[in-house]
Amino acid sequence: MATTTAPPQARSRSVFSRPTALDGFKGYLATTDHKKIGIMYFWSVMLFFFLGGVTAWIIRAQLASAESTLVTEEVYNQAFTLHGLTMVFLVVMPLGAAFFNYLIPLQIGARDVAFPRLNAFSFWTFLFGGLFLYSSVLFNAIPNGGWFGYAPLSTQIPGDNMAFYAVGLQIVGISSLSAAVNFITTILNMRAPGMTFMRMPVFTWMTLVTNFLLLFALPIIAVALFMLNGDVVFGTQFFQPATGGDPVLWQHLFWLFGHPEVYIMILPAMGIVSEVMPTFSRKPLFGYAAMVFAGVAIGFIGFGVWAHHMFTSAVGPVARSAFGLTTMFIAVPTGIKIFNWVFTMWGGKVKFTTAMLFSVGFVSMFTIGGLSGVTHAIVPHDAQQTDTYWIVAHFHYVLFGGALFGLVSGIYYYFPKVTGKLLGEKLGKWHFWTWLLGFNLTFGPMHMSGLLGQPRRTAVLPAELGTDVALYNVLSTAGVAVLTVSASIFLFNLVTSLRSGEASGDDPWDARTLEWMTPSPTPYVNFYEIPEVTARDEFWERKYAEAEDGSLRPVPAGASQDHDPSTSPASADEHGDEFPATAGGTATVDTSGNAKASPDDVALPEDEALAKATPDDHGGDTEHIHMPDPSYWPLIMCVGLLPLGYGLTFANPALLVVGALWLMMGLFGWILEPVAEGDDDDPEPSAAAA
Amino acid sequence: MSDATTADATTQAAHHDEPTVRQYVEIAGALSVLTLMEFSTYFVEFGWLHIPILLTLMAIKFGLIVGFFMHLKYDTRLYTRLMVTGLVGALTLYGIAFLAIAEVPTLMGS
Amino acid sequence: MSAAVEETSLGLDNRKLAMWVFLGSEFMFFGAFITAYLMYLNTTAGGPDGEIFDIVYTSVSSFVLLMSSLTMVLAHHAHEQGDMRRMRMWILATAFQGLVFVGGQAYEFTKFFKEGLVPTASPFASSFFVLTGFHGVHVTVGIIMLLGLWSYSRVGKVKASQPLKTEIIGLYWHFVDVIWVIIFVVVYLIPWG
């Protein structure tokens, strides 16, 4: 039988009974389902994206005119610091995590991640970390020393502002580190039979690389933040020049983490684009192996370039030359990727859906950002550019034009997978074109104003820079207005499509990879039966065979090619060259078995879908499905991070003790919780016998 | 990597020639002797060899613990690779950072 | 899930793999502290420097921690043989040695405090205390895990059939020991001066 509830005698040892509710609000609080966790990441990111936008407005409003006094310098410093922190740590990174969560188990053919409760822990830690950072507003101590937190400024600012920075990032870092351990284990060890490394979808590959980067980069920033925390709150002397402390140590540690961090933000987007491009070009990805190796190479070289952020700091000539060279090298694998995307489209039947438009936008905007990046690799050149708006232009072209465009492309592409509905194409096109326009209007002029000498991180735009620079700044601010309109269109599109979007069917894009073999929205169990993988584009191979003249022929449903009946291809007529989504909700997978009896399964709430998945429905002869039980412990344990965090911020021993004890209690509750089969522990013998 | 499964199945089977209690105690004895030798360097002057000797003793102790107590000798190579990645990564990255800092003379304290 | 180990892609247990993945990252963690310490060896702001260390005292407590690795591995061995009584005995012995080590460290710290070596004294002092302090925190976490393992095995939550649990906690414990092997030489024994 499906063991989703632990046997009663095992249950009695826990403080709470293990929750079994799968739906509603409580279902989210206790969920250990990677899909729900992914969705929670997504909505939290939307909240923080809004806040990041508010801070952006403060910056741009202030800079709209020269010598402006709209906000004080203190408010400006807080705004640009909070903006950077929010966008980096609370938007781009967790939006990537949202995709990891939702997609990785689906792409590798698994029922969940390796440690479902740890996964929930990662999410709650991220959310509490973000809220902790924002709670600095209540204490009038918003971080104000920049997202890079340069010492000795950061150690000498009076007040608790930078303590919130140090502790807040530390908490968010714990979240990412635990997620990294989880996803590395999952990808290495939970792939479906036949899914070799070189058959993994490129998004899975990029996720693996990203999580290795997180694994080895986060400890570095953790140490740096502990030191900063000590200096700011507890009087240690790491970065205090007065006693011989070296602020350059902070810069090294920060950028040792910071440069891998930028690849942590871009690689998931690169993975998504590598899924979208082949689908809408109706061609396999060009140069799969090169794509994978370029991603791995970026991961390695990304650790060896950090001092290019310090060319004008106390770094000697040997180091400057060496890091200038390695920085130029990293453009090579990046270039390989760009060419591969272009060649993927080349000669394909390109279909410009919104998702595809965002991917094309990604490639073009990212290329611009990459090119300006290479200009800072040239040391004397960078000495002129550093700390100007040229740098701001560079990193917004790679982060907004790059990472965010790619991730938004993923939102359009995977919305049907998550909801079973299409995200409105018409509004989507409006969203894309206004987004592209607003983005270039905002950040394009920064190239010019930067070259003309406009300093970054400076609260007041100096009038002496002249009217040209003032004009470029007006354009930038106008660009933010366009982006605001665009974001509103997106939000409206999101909400209306959720309510009344056109039904998408299971496979609206005629896609290639495993995640589209499951019904949309994905049922609780993901796969009624774990598929056996024989090819790189497994789903596509099951749908199409190549005819003698090289043209594609749909494989008829139930033909010999499929390995297991419950995951067999959609019926042939779904896959003409017509845009399949127009077929509406009829594109359900023909199950040719009893695993999924009726097409309206797609619309079932998850718990019913689960009920459907019980072997009774399967006719009894199918495999044993065991899923992780929900649990409150991850959430409960994470609450302890708050007293611990405030204790570290305000040097309050009582709070520290409460937090530590709370975490310990949570940990023991977690361990003592009765486990069910399929959970991250050995099954209780009684459960195993069941 | 479909063959990985079979390859690792054999490493799992190799579990049988894990050390016996006796061997564990012998390893601990070796560790004790090595520690004693380390300790003795405090009283004896080895000149320029001093630091290399200490680092060598340290490396042997490290190898014994991870190899036998942490079973890396008997487990899948993947675990060794994970550890070596962390260890070598830390040595090179922090080594380079250290050299970069040392290149700027005024910043290295006295 | 141990029954399902054969079903995983690499034929490995998820939890053990995850522990190794985590330990890989821990090298980066301690490496940064050791780097800062080496950088600040001579940055004592006129306060006490490495001369203050009591090598004999530290050698003894280092030896205790080293031997705790032996008892740990014996506990795992006993667990593999299904001998839970002996396993519990060795676990307690390990935790006890860990406690001796942490207690010794606490005593050493208070002694240093009296002699003027406090974390706020100089970059040297800060990096010494933060490095050894974080190691001490790791040992403490290890002790808590050992005591948890001990009590769970008493109530039958950890069974004779699950030596993997002891093994994973052991991996963490040996790692903490190995880090001290490095600290002992790099921080205490090498006469950098």
Ligand code: HEM
């Ligand atoms: C072709 C590849 C790239 C090269 C050669 C490159 C080079 C550089 C250099 C040399 C700097 C330092 C400039 C200065 O401060 O004077 C820099 C800054 C920056 N880059 Fe890149 N970059 C590349 C790609 C990326 C990517 C992909 C991202 C993120 C997704 C990124 C994000 C950033 C950020 C955020 C900064 C500014 C950090 C700060 O000072 O706050 N870069 N880049």
Ligand SMILES: [Cu+2]
């Ligand atoms: Cu960089």
